[in-house]
Every structure is written in structure tokens, then in C-alpha cells.
Amino acid sequence: MTVKEELTEGSGEHDGYVPSQRRLDRERYKRARARRATAIGALSTLVTGAVVYLVVVNAPGWPRTKETFFDWGYAREAFPKVLEGLWLNVRLLLVCGAAVLVLGMLIAVARTLRGPVFFPLRVLAAAYTDFFRGLPLIINLMIVVLGVPALRLQGVTVDPVVLGGTALTLTYSAYVAEVFRAGIESVHPSQRAAARSLGLGNRQALRYVVLPQAVRRQVPPLLNDLVSLQKDTGLVSIGGAVDAVRAADIIVGRSLNYTPYIVAGLVFVALTIPMTRFTDWVTARMDRRRAQGGTT
Amino acid sequence: MSDAPVLRMESVRKSFGGSVVLRDVDLEVAPHTVTALIGASGSGKSTLLRCANLLEEIDDGAIWLDDEEITDPRVDQDAVRRRIGVVFQAYNLFPHLTVLENITLAPRRVHGVPRAEAEARARELLERLGLGGKAGEYPDRLSGGQQQRAAIVRALAVRPRLLLLDEITAALDPELVGEVLTVVRGLKDEGMTMVLATHEMGFAREVADQVCFLEGGVVLERGTAEQVFGEPRQERTRRFLRRIVQAGRL
Numbered sequence: 001m002t003v004k005e006e007l008t009e010g011s012g013e014h015d016g017y018v019p020s021q022r023r024l025d026r027e028r029y030k031r032a033r034a035r036r037a038t039a040i041g042a043l044s045t046l047v048t049g050a051v052v053y054l055v056v057v058n059a060p061g062w063p064r065t066k067e068t069f070f071d072w073g074y075a076r077e078a079f080p081k082v083l084e085g086l087w088l089n090v091r092l093l094l095v096c097g098a099a100v101l102v103l104g105m106l107i108a109v110a111r112t113l114r115g116p117v118f119f120p121l122r123v124l125a126a127a128y129t130d131f132f133r134g135l136p137l138i139i140n141l142m143i144v145v146l147g148v149p150a151l152r153l154q155g156v157t158v159d160p161v162v163l164g165g166t167a168l169t170l171t172y173s174a175y176v177a178e179v180f181r182a183g184i185e186s187v188h189p190s191q192r193a194a195a196r197s198l199g200l201g202n203r204q205a206l207r208y209v210v211l212p213q214a215v216r217r218q219v220p221p222l223l224n225d226l227v228s229l230q231k232d233t234g235l236v237s238i239g240g241a242v243d244a245v246r247a248a249d250i251i252v253g254r255s256l257n258y259t260p261y262i263v264a265g266l267v268f269v270a271l272t273i274p275m276t277r278f279t280d281w282v283t284a285r286m287d288r289r290r291a292q293g294g295t296t
Numbered sequence: 297m298s299d300a301p302v303l304r305m306e307s308v309r310k311s312f313g314g315s316v317v318l319r320d321v322d323l324e325v326a327p328h329t330v331t332a333l334i335g336a337s338g339s340g341k342s343t344l345l346r347c348a349n350l351l352e353e354i355d356d357g358a359i360w361l362d363d364e365e366i367t368d369p370r371v372d373q374d375a376v377r378r379r380i381g382v383v384f385q386a387y388n389l390f391p392h393l394t395v396l397e398n399i400t401l402a403p404r405r406v407h408g409v410p411r412a413e414a415e416a417r418a419r420e421l422l423e424r425l426g427l428g429g430k431a432g433e434y435p436d437r438l439s440g441g442q443q444q445r446a447a448i449v450r451a452l453a454v455r456p457r458l459l460l461l462d463e464i465t466a467a468l469d470p471e472l473v474g475e476v477l478t479v480v481r482g483l484k485d486e487g488m489t490m491v492l493a494t495h496e497m498g499f500a501r502e503v504a505d506q507v508c509f510l511e512g513g514v515v516l517e518r519g520t521a522e523q524v525f526g527e528p529r530q531e532r533t534r535r536f537l538r539r540i541v542q543a544g545r546l
């Protein structure tokens with residue numbers, strides 16, 4: 001197919017339009033430039049890859065590192081165990097994710113409540129987000145997973161999975177609450193004014209007009225936090241719950257070979273990639289809608 | 297129905313920070329009449345409407361809606377707003393809801409009208425305002441004129457006692473202004489009581505029973521449309537109208 005045919009092909013232009021020489025020249029130049037860019041990209045990737053490979057392989061400790069981190073036999077042994085453990089991570093993600101969304105929303109709404117009656121609630125919500133956003137997750141986990149059982153309270157679980165999930169929920173709710181709050185504040189005041197002028201009360205305006213728009217806008221950052229939560233479920237292993245990380249840990253402890261960690265790491269990455277891509281896709285789609293003049 | 301005014305304002309004062317936006321404003325709006333507020337940008341027209349709807353709290357004076365003082369702090373503000381419809385310059389439709397959902401939100405959630413009934417009334421109003429086919433569309437798929445007509449339907453859906461129109465054609469392309477003004481004309485014929493802030497002097501002259509000229513937060517002149525436009529008493533009203541004529545808007 002000639003360039004000329006390609007340009008008018010499928011463009012719906014049936015008015016006998018013939019591209020001018022100027023346009024053809026322009027297109028030819030653009031093609032040449034694109035080909036050149038692709039070639040340069042491929043070459044630089046190749047060179048970078050080769051350099052990294054040579055540096056790693058020629059490192060003095062490489063043979064030993066290869067043996068302890070990249071052992072095919074241990075990888076095959078670890079893989080099914082790690083996958084089995086991963087099921088726990090997935091379940092934690094689903095349960096904690098749902099809990100985090102609910103709790104985060106409640107905290108965010110509590111912070112936007114007006115009126116003197118709600119003063120303590122507002123302060124509590126603000127203190128909560130300040131505290132749990134600042135507290136390192138690993139310390140939060142240790143306090144909850146190791147500290148709560150040490151209290152030997154009657155009727156309180158000592159299950160490391162439940163406690164670990166609780167700690168994750170506490171920390172992530174603080175982050176998600178801030179995401180929701182930013183969303184609520186991003187809805188233009190005229191929307192609330194319109195709702196109030198229709199006779200909707202404060203709460204109704206929030207529920208039917210402000211929150212739906214806030215949540216829609218915050219989908220990309222929320223998904224981002226979910227991706228983060230997904231990999232942090234691996235931290236419940238510090239309490240002894242057998243998840244993907246702990247499953248690898250067990251084999252490492254027995255064999256003194258670290259390959260299972262690499263396997264667990266790759267499995268987490270593999271689990272996260274679809275989620276990240278999904279986030280990108282949602283974000284791009286929303287950006288497109290906004291560019292078209294939509295505001296949702 | 298009695299002839300007591302639907303809306304009455306007495307000595308209303310409103311300031312933002314240090315600047316006084318409304319000063320000693322008196323206003324009476326009789327049932328089934330149209331009042332036009334004219335004046336330059338920043339003269340206080342919009343603020344007056346926002347005060348009437350309690351979106352802004354006044355500093356001094358009082359406002360009555362059907363003989364009930366609505367500026368009494370003990371009054372239920374939501375209940376007052378339920379009786380007043382507002383149409384904004386920027387439409388303020390809810391972008392996440394369809395046109396039909398925009399219109400039925402208040403009837404269903406505030407007035408407890410069953411869904412089927414609310415939708416039937418909404419569709420009837422949409423049909424009448426020439427938006428019959430747009431019920432399922434989202435606002436961003438509509439032209440400015442269509443959005444503004446949808447906003448009018450939304451305000452009418454709760455059968456308000458009084459309709460406040462805040463420069464509802466100011467954001468519209470000139471060729472879309474006509475379709476919105478036609479709607480307002482129709483509402484007047486049906487006996488709707490309205491207060492409108494507007495820059496469309498020709499329209500104000502045609503449709504208004506009472507015209508108020510505001511400048512610097514003061515009602516400088518008020519009277520029938522014929523009188524204010526035809527033989528303005530105040531020098532400043534004359535100057536304002538002259539500028540409007542020069543700009544080709546009258």
C-alpha cells in the first residue's frame with residue numbers, strides 16, 4: 001500500500017481528497033524519525049542489559065550468590081508452597097481492603113462533620129489519621145501481633161492472621177481516609193450549594209451529591225493504596241502466619257538457601273502487575289473523560 | 297390566594313469581610329409577578345438572591361417568605377429552601393447523575409415522592425421544555441442551553457412557591473439565550489412568582505412587572521418596567537441604561 005492510499009484509507013474521507021505533496025513529505029519525515037527512535041531505543045536497551053549482566057556475572061561473589069539465590073532446584077521446591085501461602089495474602093487483601101474502605105470512609109466523613117456536637121468525633125478522627133500515618137507499619141504490626149496476645153485477655157484472639165489483618169487495617173484506613181477527604185474537598189462548593197438550595201439537608205447533600213463525586217475522582221489513588229496493601233500483607237508473616245513470605249522463610253531456614261525469597265518476591269510482583277495496569281487503565285480512562293469536558 | 301407578598305425584605309444588610317454588599321435593601325414580591333434585578337456586575341444582585349434562599353446569612357434586617365420570617369434563627373432552613381427553587385448561572389447540575397436523576401433527587405429524597413411518580417412528573421416537565429429525549433443523558437452531553445433548561449426543570453420539580461434565577465443566561469452562547477428565555481416567558485404565563493437577576497435588559501423590560509436597579513448594594517430605583525426603562529428618575533440609572541444601549545444590549 002502506498003503512503004497515499006494509507007492516508008485516506010478508513011478515514012471516512014470520501015470527498016475525493018488527495019493528500020498534497022506537502023503532507024506526504026511531512027508523513028515520510030515523521031516515519032523516518034519514528035524508525036530512528038525505535039532503533040535507538042532497542043540499541044540502548046541491549047547495551048544497558050549487557051552491561052548489567054556483565055557487571056553482575058563478573059562480580060567476585062557471583063558464583064556463590066548464584067548458588068544461594070538462584071538455585072533452580074530450590075525454586076521448584078518452594079514455588080508450590082509459596083503459592084499455597086499466597087492464598088492467605090489474597091484473602092487478607094480482600095478482607096482488609098473492604099474493611100479499609102469502610103473505615104477510611106467513616107473517618108473521612110467524621111472529619112467533615114460540622115457542628116459542636118461532633119467536635120470530639122472530629123478531633124478523634126484527626127488524631128487517628130495523624131497517629132497511624134506516622135507510625136511505621138512494621139512497629140504497628142509488632143505491637144498488635146505480639147503485644148495483644150501478651151496481655152492474655154479473655155476472649156481476645158491470638159490468631160496472628162486476625163491480629164496482623166487488624167494492624168494492616170488500622171494503618172491503611174488512615175491513608176485511605178485522607179484520600180477520601182481530599183476527594184470530598186475537591187468537589188466544588190457550588191455543588192453543595194445546588195444540593196442545599198433543593199432542600200437537601202447537610203447529610204443528604206453529602207450522601208447523594210458530594211460523596212459519589214468524591215469517590216469517583218479518587219478511584220486511581222485508592223487503587224494505588226490497594227496495590228500497596230496487597231504487598232504489605234506479606235508482613236503478617238512476622239507473627240508466624242504462614243503466608244507466601246513465611247512459606248519461603250520455612251524452606252530458607254531448613255536449607256540456608258535464599259532462592260525461596262526470590263520466588264516469593266516474584267510471585268508478589270506477578271500478583272501486583274495486573275492491579276497496577278488496571279489502575280493505569282482506570283486513570284487514563286478518567287483523564288480522557290475529563291479532557292472531553294466530563295467532570296466525573 | 298391572598299395578595300400578601302411571597303417574598304419581603306426589610307432593611308437587609310450583608311457584608312463580606314469589610315465590604316458592604318447589600319445596604320438597607322427593601323423588596324416586595326407579589327404573587328404571580330416577575331421582579332427583575334438589574335445593575336452592573338458586583339452591584340449585589342446575586343447576593344440578594346443568595347440571601348433570599350438562605351445560602352448567605354444576612355447581617356441585619358429581615359426576610360419573610362409568605363409571612364414567615366425566614367431569617368429567624370429558630371427557623372428550619374432546609375424547610376425554607378424546599379419552598380424556593382434556584383437556577384444558577386453555571387447550571388450546577390450534578391455531573392454524576394443523569395438529567396432524570398438530577399431532577400428526581402429532591403422530590404424523592406426530600407419530599408418522599410415515590411420514584412415512579414417523580415419520574416413521571418420529571419418527564420412531563422422535560423417534554424414541555426423541549427428536553428424529551430434527554431432524560432437518560434449525563435449533563436456533560438448537553439449543550440449549555442439544554443443544561444440550563446434541565447436545571448430549570450430540576451428547580452420546578454419540587455413545585456416551588458418562588459423561583460430565583462441568577463443570571464441564568466450569562467454563561468450561554470448568544471444563540472442559546474433565546475431558548476432559555478422562552479422557558480422563563482412560559483413560566484410567567486403559568487403564574488410562577490419569580491425574581492431574576494439579569495443582564496438581558498430587553499428581556500427584563502418585556503417580562504418583568506417590577507424592575508429594581510441596584511448599584512453599590514443599594515436599590516437606587518424601582519418601578520414598573522415601563523417607568524424604569526422609559527423614564528428613569530435617577531441620573532445613575534439613566535447612565536447605566538445608556539451604557540447598556542451603547543453596548544447594543546437593549
